[in-house]
Amino acid sequence: MELLFYKDAYLKSCRATVTYAQEGIVRLDKSIFYPTGGGQPGDRGWIETETGDRIEIIEARKGESHEDIILILKEDAPLPAVGTNVITELDWDYRYGHMRIHSCLHLLCASVVGDVTGGQISASKGRLDFNLPDTQIDKESLEASVNRLIEEDHPITQDWISDQELDANPSLVRTMSVAPPRGSGKIRLVKIGASVDLQPCGGTHVKSTGEIGLIKIGKIENKGKQNRRINLTFAD
Ligand SMILES: [Zn+2]
Incomplete structure (x- = not known):
């Protein structure tokens, strides 16, 4: 297929x-x-x-x-x-909502220091869980950094890389926000801007961050030890 x-x-x-x-x-x-x-x-x-x-x-x-x-x-x-x-x-409206929210979660991932442990996407909102120690997250400044990346309208591009190419470029793995899966032969890398975000991903994305439109950070919840859930929605 x-x-x-x-x-x-x-x-x-x-x-x-x-x-x-x-x-x-x-x-x-x-x-x-x-x-x-x-x-x-x-x-x-x-x-x-x-x-x-x-x-x-x-x-x-x-x-x-x-x-x-x-x-x-x-x-x-x-x-x-x-x-x-x-x-x-x-059903394009439904899919396009997923593309915008999904792309925005990459920006959220790039704006928070901490490993991602889970996530959920819908056509109007999304969330990511981070493994974070008990630090305060400033909601306003996080929202401002994500929206700044949206307004800067960075291109979102993709590339396929083999396990061998990955092994030959260990520095590439270090710059990725999420560790790539091994053994599948081919890995799809999604890159935002020159250095905003790089990670292996199989989802669908918009072609530049401006298409996401401005967002609002919603509730930041504590989900167990070191697990922080950050919710976001479209601003309009
Ligand atoms: Zn993705």
Whole structure:
């Protein structure tokens, strides 16, 4: 299966061929749908068949392998025929919200000194958990630094790197805010600006930080020993 959202996160629609359709699950030969994972919800959208059915997809999920994505259909939706061509379409407002919040969590990660232990993304808000000792976080100054990075409109780019290239460049690992996974062969690195943030990530991002729009830092919660949860939402 071709994972189109990796190449172009802005692809809202594409033609595809149905390779599997059974019991409310559809597989295609290519996917603009990001599957649930890494704290980011799976995409929603529609499949339009040659016979004019418009079938609702309620969630894209990971299937049996990394390159296998299954589309969960709305209950009682008709199944498209295997081998036929369809047009797929993203619920773009939902996805674009995830792209903006997800990108903003990279900025939050870059603005807080501490290891990330978890996170959650929705279309209008997000949060990250940090392993932090009992220090005070100044909400106003944190909000100001994240918003400054947004207003500076840094480009967000991606690169693929092999395990071997990573081993050959240990300094690269030191500059990453999150340690890369090993053994998968290929790692996708997401870079913001020249040196704002660099980390391995498989999610979808906007192309520059200005697209995020200004944010507000919400509650900062204590979640157990050394675990600090920082919430954020869009300012408007
Ligand atoms: Zn990311």
